[in-house]
Amino acid sequence: xxxxxxxxxxxxxxxxxxxxxxxxxxxxxxxxxxxxxxxxxxxxxxxxxxxxxxxxxxxxxxxxxxxxxxxxxxxxxxxxxxxxxxxxxxxxxxxxxxxxxxxxxxxxxxxxxxxxxxxxxxxxxxxxxxxxxxxxxxxxxxxxxxxxxxxxxxxxxxxxxxxxxxxxxxxxxxxxxxxxxxxxxxxxxxxxxxxxxxxxxxxxxxxxxxxxxxxxxxxxxxxxxxxxxxxxxxxxxxxxxxxxxxxxxxxxxxxxxxxxxxxxxxxxxxxxxxxxxxxxxxxxxxxxxxxxxxxxxxxxxxxxxxxxxxxxxxxxxxxxxxxxxxxxxxxxxxxxxxxxxxxxxxxxxxxxxxxxxxxx
Amino acid sequence: xxxxxxxxxxxxxxxxxxxxxxxxxxxxxxxxxxxxxxxxxxxxxxxxxxxxxxxxxxxxxxxxxxxxxxxxxxxxxxxxxxxxxxxxxxxxxxxxxxxxxxxxxxxxxxxxxxxxxxxxxxxxxxxxxxxxxxxxxxxxxxxxxxxxxxxxxxxxxxxxxxxxxxxxxxxxxxxxxxxxxxxxxxxxxxxxxxxxxxxxxxxxxxxxxxxxxxxxxxxxxxxxxxxxxxxxxxxxxxxxxxxxxxxxxxxxxxxxxxxxxxxxxxxxxxxxxxxxxxxxxxxxxxxxxxxxxxxxxxxxxxxxxxxxxxxxxxxxxxxxxxxxxxxxxxxxxxxxxxxxxxxxxxxxxxxxxxxxxxxx
Numbered sequence: 031x032x033x034x035x036x037x038x039x040x041x042x043x044x045x046x047x048x049x050x051x052x053x054x055x056x057x058x059x060x061x062x063x064x065x066x067x068x069x070x071x072x073x074x075x076x077x078x079x080x081x082x083x084x085x086x087x088x089x090x091x092x093x094x095x096x097x098x099x100x101x102x103x104x105x106x107x108x109x110x111x112x113x114x115x116x117x118x119x120x121x122x123x124x125x126x127x128x129x130x131x132x133x134x135x136x137x138x139x140x141x142x143x144x145x146x147x148x149x150x151x152x153x154x155x156x157x158x159x160x161x162x163x164x165x166x167x168x169x170x171x172x173x174x175x176x177x178x179x180x181x182x183x184x185x186x187x188x189x190x191x192x193x194x195x196x197x198x199x200x201x202x203x204x205x206x207x208x209x210x211x212x213x214x215x216x217x218x219x220x221x222x223x224x225x226x227x228x229x230x231x232x233x234x235x236x237x238x239x240x241x242x243x244x245x246x247x248x249x250x251x252x253x254x255x256x257x258x259x260x261x262x263x264x265x266x267x268x269x270x271x272x273x274x275x276x277x278x279x280x281x282x283x284x285x286x287x288x289x290x291x292x293x294x295x296x297x298x299x300x301x302x303x304x305x306x307x308x309x310x311x312x313x314x315x316x317x318x319x320x321x322x323x324x325x326x327x328x329x330x331x332x333x334x335x336x337x338x339x340x341x342x343x344x345x346x347x348x349x350x351x352x353x354x355x356x357x358x359x360x361x362x363x364x365x366x367x368x369x370x371x372x373x374x375x376x377x378x379x380x381x382x383x384x385x386x387x388x389x390x
Numbered sequence: 391x392x393x394x395x396x397x398x399x400x401x402x403x404x405x406x407x408x409x410x411x412x413x414x415x416x417x418x419x420x421x422x423x424x425x426x427x428x429x430x431x432x433x434x435x436x437x438x439x440x441x442x443x444x445x446x447x448x449x450x451x452x453x454x455x456x457x458x459x460x461x462x463x464x465x466x467x468x469x470x471x472x473x474x475x476x477x478x479x480x481x482x483x484x485x486x487x488x489x490x491x492x493x494x495x496x497x498x499x500x501x502x503x504x505x506x507x508x509x510x511x512x513x514x515x516x517x518x519x520x521x522x523x524x525x526x527x528x529x530x531x532x533x534x535x536x537x538x539x540x541x542x543x544x545x546x547x548x549x550x551x552x553x554x555x556x557x558x559x560x561x562x563x564x565x566x567x568x569x570x571x572x573x574x575x576x577x578x579x580x581x582x583x584x585x586x587x588x589x590x591x592x593x594x595x596x597x598x599x600x601x602x603x604x605x606x607x608x609x610x611x612x613x614x615x616x617x618x619x620x621x622x623x624x625x626x627x628x629x630x631x632x633x634x635x636x637x638x639x640x641x642x643x644x645x646x647x648x649x650x651x652x653x654x655x656x657x658x659x660x661x662x663x664x665x666x667x668x669x670x671x672x673x674x675x676x677x678x679x680x681x682x683x684x685x686x687x688x689x690x691x692x693x694x695x696x697x698x699x700x701x702x703x704x705x706x707x708x709x710x711x712x713x714x715x716x717x718x719x720x721x722x723x724x725x726x727x728x729x730x731x732x733x734x735x736x737x738x739x740x741x742x743x744x745x746x747x748x749x750x
Binding site for chain 1: 421439440441442443444445446447464481482484485486487488489490491492495496502503504519520521524526527528529530531532533539540545552553555576582636637638
């Protein structure tokens with residue numbers, strides 16, 4: 031029989047797990063019917079997998095590997111330190127093999143299709159699937175002479191698009207980040223549900239969103255150092271935009287066209303809008319650089335510059351840049367996502383904010 | 391020094407690997423840039439994974455587990471027996487843990503999102519992504535009062551649909567199998583690319599395909615034994631069809647409506663068409679049951695019964711049933727997919743065949 035005393039507990043006789051709040055629930059990012067991984071109110075991720083003959087199993091999340099512990103049945107269980115609210119890529123490591131967690135849905139990020147986990151946030155309602163009118167996400171393949179293939183894009187059309195055939199709509203071109211792809215915004219980004227909810231609440235004008243693959247020149251292989259905007263700019267401005275304007279009911283002019291992106295997609299947005307000052311009227315940089323007033327001197331039809339950052343990135347950059355642009359007479363806005371870093375919840379919130387300002 | 395003789399080889403001194411044809415290539419079903427898994431001209435699947443501290447690694451495919459062998463760097467490699475042409479679900483087993491292969495793309499089948507492999511076939515051209523006009527696959531969420539949620543469906547609209555706004559189209563409702571979902575047909579089934587290629591070749595009339603989740607009453611939990619068609623039939627005929635007819639430009643009548651499905655989806659097709667003889671005019675059962683003439687006595691507007699099977703299933707069933715229906719004056723067709731079993735290549739070929747006969 032073991033007698034416990036308060037002194038023993040506070041003296042650290044118990045392992046770190048005893049400090050974990052035991053209110054874990056299955057993650058919303060799990061495969062249907064899967065109990066693990068779980069998340070608790072502290073944002074800890076608890077993973078579990080049956081691996082009776084393994085020597086060790088680790089949960090690899092946020093750049094840290096956490097040891098799982100084996101029970102007598104061969105089931106390994108363990109949890110991470112608290113994670114920021116929002117979405118994180120992760121994997122399991124079983125005896126040195128890095129593999130997806132069979133409990134998680136699969137998401138493209140970190141240059142791979144792999145596991146992801148949703149840590150609940152108090153504003154996750156912005157991307158909840160509700161009983162409101164829903165737009166459609168079209169998977170399209172558009173011809174691309176410059177790359178000699180049919181290229182994929184996802185096109186969000188707002189509720190009513192397929193019914194009210196006389197309406198025409200503005201368009202936002204929205205780019206993913208480095209080592210993500212065209213699935214990232216409509217999957218872990220929930221761009222479609224964010225829009226459905228905003229439109230249902232009367233908070234955003236209905237518009238089309240176009241999401242395509244931005245790493246046209248295989249930048250994944252060469253690294254960002256060798257990044258050349260030309261191949262993607264050609265696909266976007268000479269192939270994709272004309273295809274969208276001829277296949278969807280768009281308002282096909284600068285005043286009704288926006289471009290935004292996250293991280294590398296912000297970098298691309300900045301380069302494309304600076305190279306092509308007559309194509310877009312709304313610019314959005316989510317966690318990726320800023321404009322200065324000199325950059326934008328020739329931008330006659332500019333309606334909005336939106337720059338955002340997680341509070342755990344370097345938020346003063348976007349705040350200062352927006353203030354400087356405002357001083358130069360440019361309609362610039364900065365947005366800081368509280369409690370998040372360089373991750374998708376920052377960018378969902380950024381889209382949610384920017385969408386309310388577009389095409390007004 | 392080891393001296394090899396033909397006698398030693400034929401006497402089996404060498405392990406089974408020495409009989410493997412060394413013309414492996416990365417599978418088309420791999421993640422971008424991933425070399426493994428590979429497939430050779432015999433249809434063997436070779437898996438490889440780094441797992442330096444593992445006790446064993448197995449490739450689990452087609453109901454058989456094949457041992458991988460470790461090299462001095464910790465890299466495990468091994469291959470399966472020859473597999474049928476087409477698409478197979480598989481997984482890796484690392485020290486008792488069944489996990490997805492990080493080299494493979496992810497597909498929903500076997501009740502999970504996991505690995506799949508494409509074994510090349512001499513007719514894989516039917517679903518190749520070509521430089522032809524492409525239709526769109528719309529992800530939609532339709533309201534469902536009977537299940538009290540917004541339900542997902544994928545809707546293929548043929549090339550030109552978004553442009554030629556005066557055209558109206560017939561509709562095929564196409565169902566997945568047991569432990570698959572609404573992603574299965576547009577992903578490993580390539581329903582959209584099969585149609586794009588047929589339409590480009592003038593071999594099929596342009597029509598819409600609607601693919602939704604068919605396991606409405608959580609049959610995955612209860613098993614097929616407890617299957618009740620009512621919940622799904624309600625969603626399909628009272629909620630989805632009206633939504634499609636009011637949100638897409640359909641020819642909204644029986645003569646321009648077809649239903650087909652694979653395996654459990656064929657079972658559902660048979661039950662729904664028998665319960666609702668005035669909704670569809672074209673019936674397709676892919677690897678899942680047959681109709682007899684008595685079943686169809688009251689079906690006044692029946693244009694086609696299509697029944698198919700892999701040659702490695704029991705193909706005489708569909709052949710005999712079609713002959714009996716023909717003898718009763720019903721336009722019935724059987725199709726047998728050569729060299730395939732109860733797997734997706736049988737069903738891609740079935741769609742490819744049936745699509746050419748629809749709405750003529």
